[in-house]
Amino acid sequence: MTEIGRRGLMLVLSSPSGAGKTTISRRLLATERERMALSVSVTTRPARPGEVEGRDYFFIDKPRFAAMVANGELLEHANVFGNLYGTPRAAVDAALARGTDVLFDIDWQGTQQLRETARTDVVSIFVLPPDMASLEKRLRQRAQDSEEVVRGRMAKASDEMSHWAEYDYIVVNREIDVSVAQVHAILVAERLKRERQVGLGDFVRGLMGKR
Amino acid sequence: MTEIGRRGLMLVLSSPSGAGKTTISRRLLATERERMALSVSVTTRPARPGEVEGRDYFFIDKPRFAAMVANGELLEHANVFGNLYGTPRAAVDAALARGTDVLFDIDWQGTQQLRETARTDVVSIFVLPPDMASLEKRLRQRAQDSEEVVRGRMAKASDEMSHWAEYDYIVVNREIDVSVAQVHAILVAERLKRERQVGLGDFVRGLMGKR
Numbered sequence: 001m002t003e004i005g006r007r008g009l010m011l012v013l014s015s016p017s018g019a020g021k022t023t024i025s026r027r028l029l030a031t032e033r034e035r036m037a038l039s040v041s042v043t044t045r046p047a048r049p050g051e052v053e054g055r056d057y058f059f060i061d062k063p064r065f066a067a068m069v070a071n072g073e074l075l076e077h078a079n080v081f082g083n084l085y086g087t088p089r090a091a092v093d094a095a096l097a098r099g100t101d102v103l104f105d106i107d108w109q110g111t112q113q114l115r116e117t118a119r120t121d122v123v124s125i126f127v128l129p130p131d132m133a134s135l136e137k138r139l140r141q142r143a144q145d146s147e148e149v150v151r152g153r154m155a156k157a158s159d160e161m162s163h164w165a166e167y168d169y170i171v172v173n174r175e176i177d178v179s180v181a182q183v184h185a186i187l188v189a190e191r192l193k194r195e196r197q198v199g200l201g202d203f204v205r206g207l208m209g210k211r
Numbered sequence: 212m213t214e215i216g217r218r219g220l221m222l223v224l225s226s227p228s229g230a231g232k233t234t235i236s237r238r239l240l241a242t243e244r245e246r247m248a249l250s251v252s253v254t255t256r257p258a259r260p261g262e263v264e265g266r267d268y269f270f271i272d273k274p275r276f277a278a279m280v281a282n283g284e285l286l287e288h289a290n291v292f293g294n295l296y297g298t299p300r301a302a303v304d305a306a307l308a309r310g311t312d313v314l315f316d317i318d319w320q321g322t323q324q325l326r327e328t329a330r331t332d333v334v335s336i337f338v339l340p341p342d343m344a345s346l347e348k349r350l351r352q353r354a355q356d357s358e359e360v361v362r363g364r365m366a367k368a369s370d371e372m373s374h375w376a377e378y379d380y381i382v383v384n385r386e387i388d389v390s391v392a393q394v395h396a397i398l399v400a401e402r403l404k405r406e407r408q409v410g411l412g413d414f415v416r417g418l419m420g421k422r
Contacts (some may be wrong), residue, residue, distance in 0.1 A: 004383065028307075084242070102256045103212075126405075128414070128415065128418070129418065130417065132418050132419075132420070138416070153223035158419050161418065161419060162303075162414055162415075164331070164411065164415055165405065165411075165412070167405060168404065169400070169403045169404055169405060170403060170405050170408055170411055171403060172215065172414075177389060181399075182399060182400075182403055184396075185395075185396040185397075185399035185400045186396075186400040186403060187398075188392075188393060188396035188397075189380070189393075189397040189399070189401070190400070192336075192380045192381060192382060192393055192396075192397060193379065193380055194337075194376065194378060194379060194380060194381050197381055200375065200376075200381055204339065204340070204373075204375050204384075206373055207339070207340065207342065207343050207372065208343075208369050208372060208373070209343070
């Protein structure tokens with residue numbers, strides 16, 4: 001019997017900061033352990049308290065970042081308020097080659113570039129908050145920052161949200177359990193798409209005895 | 212707060228007879244009660260024992276069938292070994308208009324026609340058996356028919372299977388519980404597609420305070 005294989009897919013989760021994307025990502029990765037890897041970005045911004053090198057980001061300096069861009073080592077990169085962010089190509093290619101899906105926690109700029117480099121394998125999901133009050137509450141809880149910093153984050157959240165219409169799927173995060181189940185359903189469905197299953201033709205010819 | 216609505220979608224399940232499609236349909240409909248309706252076909256073939264008028268089919272005569280075709284009352288219709296089958300348009304339109312999804316248990320001929328009439332709202336799934344032995348076993352259990360009848364059914368199954376590549380999603384029915392969950396995931400995911408959610412633009416503008 002012919003085995004049916006699978007092409008790895010690139011699942012992008014974007015959302016305004018505070019909409020629950022990080023929680024959804026973590027729970028999805030916990031469920032999918034062996035079958036999905038998180039793409040860890042490089043950034044030139046300093047690590048925040050609690051952030052771990054290689055888990056949250058690879059923290060690099062600007063000359064190293066410029067060299068990666070020049071050498072084509074980044075699948076996408078963006079400048080956010082003077083800080084540079086990028087996705088290293090090598091780890092993604094290696095994961096996809098062994099049939100592992102890759103999860104990307106990137107913003108609309110990164111998503112646009114990723115779509116241009118590898119259109120058919122990118123599946124993009126935008127997570128919306130149910131209302132702005134809950135978003136603001138989470139942004140305030142997150143850090144004891146000045147009113148000005150919080151307002152800056154809200155403005156950035158609005159900017160990010162304005163790009164919702166560029167995404168394949170939209171999840172409104174009213175209840176985190178429902179949202180996690182919905183994102184998981186999208187992943188399961190996308191894996192079942194005909195063009196993502198490798199060897200189906202041989203499998204069916206085998207069934208029909210025409211080999 | 213703006214409500215997000217939904218356009219109903221047309222979910223097609225096709226498979227060779229005996230691959231488990233009917234079981235999957237029934238369990239999907241049981242889960243989705245209020246949100247999904249089964250499209251009941253008209254046919255000119257006589258009812259088989261156990262079949263119920265209006266549940267399994269609407270049994271009509273050939274002149275009535277011809278009139279429905281002439282009046283454009285059928286979304287699709289096909290001739291299978293001299294028996295005519297068709298999908299009444301009115302019930303489907305009414306369900307979609309009230310935001311109810313419609314499930315179609317039709318063959319490749321019907322699916323091709325449905326795709327032509329309403330391309331963007333059709334989501335098609337082909338269910339494959341894991342092997343031919345299990346298919347044959349089910350076709351034999353189903354009725355105490357002659358060897359010739361069983362062979363005819365197997366030939367028809369092969370013919371149906373040859374059209375797998377025309378479908379959006381492929382489910383290999385190895386374990387019925389897994390297959391039901393997979394078909395349900397496809398339904399959940401398709402409902403979350405951006406273009407199937409009505410009012411998202413207003414919803415996001417409301418979030419951003421730009422009304």
